[in-house]
Amino acid sequence: MNSKTSPRPGGRSARVQAAVHQAVQELSAEIDRADLTVPMIADRAGVTPSTIYRRWGTLADLLSDVAVGSLRADAPLIDTGTVLGDLQAWAELYLDEMTSAVGMTMMHDVLASNRAEASCQCAVYVAGQIQQILDRGIARREAVPEVDLVMDGVVAPIIYRSLFGPTLPSRAHVRTLVERCFDKV
Amino acid sequence: MNSKTSPRPGGRSARVQAAVHQAVQELSAEIDRADLTVPMIADRAGVTPSTIYRRWGTLADLLSDVAVGSLRADAPLIDTGTVLGDLQAWAELYLDEMTSAVGMTMMHDVLASNRAEASCQCAVYVAGQIQQILDRGIARREAVPEVDLVMDGVVAPIIYRSLFGPTLPSRAHVRTLVERCFDKV
Known part of the structure; x- marks a missing residue:
């Protein structure tokens, strides 16, 4: 586990992670997964797409991180x-x-x-x-x-x-x- | 196993499958897999992209079919x-x-x-x-x-x-x- 995927609890970084994970879970329940995009997740989480790309790299890496978290x-x-x-x-x-x-x-x-x-x-x-x-x-x-x-x-x-x-x-x-x-x- | 992935041996359909499988294997050895596209594979195999889409659906399905074949x-x-x-x-x-x-x-x-x-x-x-x-x-x-x-x-x-x-x-x-x-x- 590296610092990218386990931010210090309570910090800004942890809040961003929680918001992005929640956005993925909500959107996964609403739309077909094949239609999920990083800009859509960023919009729901209230962060910029570049925040997601910087932290997770790709959509596949983000989905995998959410899966491990769950x-x-x-x-x-x-x-x-x-x-x-x-x-x-x-x-x-x-x-x-x-x-x-x-x-x-x-x-x-x-x-x-x-x-x-x-x-x-x-x-x-x-x-x-x-x-x-x-x-x-x-x-x-x-x-x-x-x-x-x-x-x-x-x-x-x-x-x-x-x-x-x-x-x-x-x-x-x-x-x-x-x-x-x-x-x- | 359905007729889509197991054409009658020797027929035109089997020749197309062999050419497409070989194109995937050659290209996989030459370029990064993330850069593989259906038009590129079609070009190498000497078929149209729509032949590939019609027969395999998506690139992921084609790669999976090649993997099973190997x-x-x-x-x-x-x-x-x-x-x-x-x-x-x-x-x-x-x-x-x-x-x-x-x-x-x-x-x-x-x-x-x-x-x-x-x-x-x-x-x-x-x-x-x-x-x-x-x-x-x-x-x-x-x-x-x-x-x-x-x-x-x-x-x-x-x-x-x-x-x-x-x-x-x-x-x-x-x-x-x-x-x-x-x-x-």
Whole structure:
């Protein structure tokens, strides 16, 4: 994450970012995304187009930044009492979120920009959520799988099948993916 | 796969497709992809721009079609004598291919177009290759994993980590992913 995309909270820079992100979200709900332009977003946000170009570079980079930002607005992690249950609950929500129209647009926005760090932020953020669930289990003295095993075994198949199909994963399939992570625990 | 993207081989339509695909590949090697335009490709292929628009719709759809087409030009499957060995050899080649500059561009082209069937063709094609390896093992009376388990356990993590990082998978990691598919075989 660099200073371009994470301005100091509360400053002028942060207010500009919030206004521009909100303008993108509002306009995305109102018009076809293919018709979105930087001048249109600037107008809605009350900034000049050059402010947007200077800060985000291109429209694709701006959309990707908004997509990454919306990731962090997630619900708190469900506590079922076991890591298996928590991961299954988390994975089902993650499946719903990523296969929704908003989630699919978000993934495509992140991948369409050439900012490798945007894609990375998604993976790091998701790994962070999983690690929190694992840490709760460790605190309860449960045997838990490694976070990398969960990324490979649960997150990767959900995203791969969402992007490449041939069909979306079912909730039952996702629960099985989580169970497999415990085979060698 | 529809008739738009799979013309009858040998016909005029197939010759146009071959010329346009070749034009895209040549131009991609010569100039920056961001500078590619439909009129430029039409000129190189000796067709009119409207031929391209009529057949492929948009530049993104054309690039995605070329990307899917290049998938099929693969090397034959290595025969090591065991399914474990064959899958490991296949997965290492797949890793090399997909994490190369050409492979990354191909994936981004496929995902950038809104043709869901293009992404699906990739997954179906890869599953077909894996099934061939499994079928050889079945013919040798080996116990083999299900193709879906290999898609989730090997293909998905390779693609997820290539797209979202934070780092590319190592060859050793890919071999481990393949071994895990045999845990319950």
